[in-house]
Amino acid sequence: MKLIDTLVAQMPEMAQLRRDIHAHPELAFEELRTAELIAARLTEWGIPVHRGLGRTGLVGLVHGRDGGACGRAIGLRADMDALPMTELNRFEHASRHQGRMHGCGHDGHITILLAAARELARRRDFDGTVVLIFQPAEEGGGGAREMIIDGLFERWPVEAVFGLHNWPGLPTGSLAVSPGPVMASSNEFKITIRGKGGHAAMPDRSIDPIPLACQLVQSFQTIISRNKKPIDTGVISVTMIHAGEATNVVPDSCEIQGTVRTFTTEVLDLIEQRMRELSVHSCAAFGASCEFEFERNYPPTVNSAPEAAFVREVMLDLVGPELTLAQEPTMGAEDFAFMLQARPGAYLFLGNGDGEHRAGYAGGGHDAGPCTLHNPYYDFNDELIPVGASLWVELARRWLGRPLA
Missing domain, CATH: 3.30.70.360 (Alpha-Beta Plaits)
Known part of the structure; x- marks a missing residue:
């Protein structure tokens, strides 16, 4: 792997942030604490924040060395909401709220995008703007649609938009993308x-x-x-x-x-x-x-072919051919589909492993349950934070550095 050194070095700090989010899950359109945490971090790193899209959603703007004057932009999205389910894990960062759980890894998706935002703001070695989309209510609320209705792409007309989801069962740190339908309606x-x-x-x-x-x-x-x-x-x-x-x-x-x-x-x-x-x-x-x-x-989540091919090249350079996989379509659904109806782009999978990462938790508490999505024993693998963040940084830099067709 050719991960960004500073992102690897920051992994313990970002893992603590991720576990804090995991311990305080919030349901669709109730992500107030989560949004405040995100806004505070972005502001600390000198990233302007725009609030109130899709009710609790927010957007951060990382301008490049030109201050975004060239008008080019790429969108990166993370979902923020938790699930209405009871967590059965007993480790220190387990949910502190009965009936609410980050059982799908959105806590990890947030942290990955925050880590990437911090690195992009530190470097600013690109022209254009990286639009950071922190979206509410993926789990049934259609938060992506609501952000679009509120003018997301009118205010920030990105050339393409990308999202990712951790995927248990794929090797830890592997990346997968394919053109065409990858998730169902x-x-x-x-x-x-x-x-x-x-x-x-x-x-x-x-x-x-x-x-x-x-x-x-x-x-x-x-x-x-x-x-x-x-x-x-x-x-x-x-x-x-x-x-x-x-x-x-x-x-x-x-x-x-x-x-x-x-x-x-x-x-x-x-x-x-x-x-x-x-x-x-x-x-x-x-x-x-x-x-x-x-x-x-x-609607179905359909990756546009040119954007899927572009991100695959970034994956190959980042993790190598052994860990760059074809994306097997799933009949699960994802409201990132609304964003892909509005803009070209791709939805990616990031391998979460099979739960082995829980064995090292201090004090145990992971029990023996499976680490699959929407399962009360699930937990995000913090080893993925520098992988996903490195992908976002390199994808944004290379996209904005390519000539327009």
């Missing part, structure tokens, strides 16, 4: 079947919604296997079925909920249309009715 459905309740011993006098619900769950999978093209990717997962209050009563209604994931809007349109048709006509065939709700949350 996130969508939710709720189907309420209205039948006619009655005595379970006399089902002929009822319209039972439960067999219909069971048939619909199975029918939805024919959309995946028989309606969409086999080479297209799509997932329909029914995750909740609610009906009934007593064993001897046929309920009036049954509610089905779940999620749909796709890599393209065209496949999503097809799935929504077929789910609606199956629901409406199947209910009619049983003498029932239905209410069909379908909510589109996050």
